[in-house]
Amino acid sequence: MIEAVIATSDLCHDYAHGQQSYRVLNNINLSVARGETIVLLGASGSGKSTLLNLMAGMEPIQRGDIQLFGQSLARMDDRHRTLLRRESIGFVHQAFNLIPTLSVADNVSLPLALAGIPRLQSDHRRQELLEAVGLAGRGSDWPDRLSGGEQQRVAIARALAAKPPLILADEPTGNLDADNGQRVMHLLARLVAENSSSLVVVTHSLDVASIADRSFALSAAGLRAVDTTAAGAAGAW
Numbered sequence: 353m354i355e356a357v358i359a360t361s362d363l364c365h366d367y368a369h370g371q372q373s374y375r376v377l378n379n380i381n382l383s384v385a386r387g388e389t390i391v392l393l394g395a396s397g398s399g400k401s402t403l404l405n406l407m408a409g410m411e412p413i414q415r416g417d418i419q420l421f422g423q424s425l426a427r428m429d430d431r432h433r434t435l436l437r438r439e440s441i442g443f444v445h446q447a448f449n450l451i452p453t454l455s456v457a458d459n460v461s462l463p464l465a466l467a468g469i470p471r472l473q474s475d476h477r478r479q480e481l482l483e484a485v486g487l488a489g490r491g492s493d494w495p496d497r498l499s500g501g502e503q504q505r506v507a508i509a510r511a512l513a514a515k516p517p518l519i520l521a522d523e524p525t526g527n528l529d530a531d532n533g534q535r536v537m538h539l540l541a542r543l544v545a546e547n548s549s550s551l552v553v554v555t556h557s558l559d560v561a562s563i564a565d566r567s568f569a570l571s572a573a574g575l576r577a578v579d580t581t582a583a584g585a586a587g588a589w
Contacts, residue, residue, distance in 0.1 A: 355385065355386050356383045356384065356385060356386075356419070357384050357385065357386050357388075357420075357421065357517060357518050357550040358383075358384050358407055358418065358419065358420050358421075358518060358550070358552070359382065359383040359384070359418070359419045360380050360381060360382045360383075360403075360406075360407070360416065360417070360418050361381055361416055361417050361418075361419070362379050362380075362381060362415070362416040362417075363377055363379070363380040363381070363403075363406065363413070363415070363416035363417070363418065364377055364378060364379060364380075364414060364415040364416055365377040365399065365402055365403075365406065365411075365413075365414050365415075366414060375572070376397075376398075376399035376402050376572075377399045377402060377403055377406075377570075378572060378573065378574045379416070379574055380403060380416070380570075380574060380575050381575070382568065382575060384518075384550050384552060385550065386517070386548070386550055387545075387548050387549070387550060388550050388551075388565050388566070389541060389544065389550070389551040389552075389553070389563055389564050389565050390550075390551070390552045390553070390564060390565065390566055390567070390568070391552075391553045391554075391555060391560055391561045391563070391564035391566075391567045391568070391580075392404075392552065392553065392554045392555070392567075392568050392569075392570050392575075393555060393556065393557075393558065393561060393567060393568065393569045393570065393578065393580075394554070394556065394569060394570035394571060395556060395571075396556065398570045398571055398572075399570055400522075400523075400554035400555075400556075400570055401522050401523075401554060403554070403570065404520050404522050404552065404554050406418060406425075407420075407520060407552065408437055408441055408443060408520055409425050409428070409433030409434070409436060409437045409441075410433075410437070412430075413425055413426040420436060420440065420518075421436075421440060421517075423436065438463075438466060438467070439467075439516075440516055440517055440518055441516050441518050441519070441520060442463070442510075442511030442512055442513075442514070442516040442518070442519045442520070442549075443511060443519075443520050443521075443522070444504075444507050444508055444511045444519065444520070444521040444522070444524045444540070445507065445522055445524075446522055446523035446524060446526040446527055447527065448495070448500075448503040448504055448506075448507045448527070449507065450495040450503055450506055450507060450510075451495075452494065452495055452496060454495075455491060455492055455493065455494060456482070456487065456490050456491050456492070456493050456494075456495065456498070456506050457478055457482070457491035457492065459495065459506055459510055460478045460481055460482065460491075460506065460509045460510045460513055461474055461475075461478050461513070462510065462513075463510060463511075463513045463514040464477060464478070464513050464514055466514075467514045469514070477513060478491070478509075478513065479491075481509040481512060481513060481543075482509060484509070484539075484543060485505040485506070485508060485509045485539060485543075486505065487502060487505060487506065487509075490502070499532075500527055500528050500532065501528055501529075501532035501535065501536060504524060504525075504527075504528060504532075504536050505536065505539065507524075508524075508536070508539065508540050508543065512543055512544070512547060512549075515547055515549075516549065517548075517549055517550065518549060518550050518551075518552070519540075519544055519549050519550070519551045519552070520551075520552050521540065521551065521552070521553040521554070522554055523554060523555055523556070524536060524537070524540065524553065524555075525537060525555070525557060525560060526555075530559075533557070533559070533560075534559065537553075537559075537560055537562075537563055538563065540553075540563075541563040554570075558580055561580035562580070564580070567579075567580045
């Protein structure tokens, strides 16, 4: 049996708006194997980011469950979800979310410091990652001195710094032009593969699905597998 890094079971999530309740996730069942790359496609408002936040333990589960490395997120309190997230998950945000008061080097080093990695080992890992993302000479720069593509590369280096077994990426190319977006996605896929991590990407772009082992479309009806090859792309959503 292939080991599942993360698995959702009958996951549902509603949002209240005034007196009305709206379901954004409907009985989501998804299992991600170790080393597998999954792309979740969907239009704006389809619940993609909500699903990723639930997988990361950043929102409490309303109904159903998520097993992260065999542990039930539904049964954990916020403190335990936070600790598990810090130990096991790297998150790549659409808006980069770099800390503006920290240099590029310090942004990448932050997860290593939180994990208690010794300074010498941390410095080596940081330098290794900055070289891998093509920013070896930019460690002393501030984030606002970088282009959007460069900031996203720093965000990827930070997410991978502590070698988490699971990477979650929320619209990682959403703020980039097409060329930079393609470069960033191929870089992310390569680094994740080198680290033998699992990757879950949510996006509205069919181009991003080219890196996936499997792709799914998310809608009000639930989750369905899609063919994102040239032949199947027209009906993917």
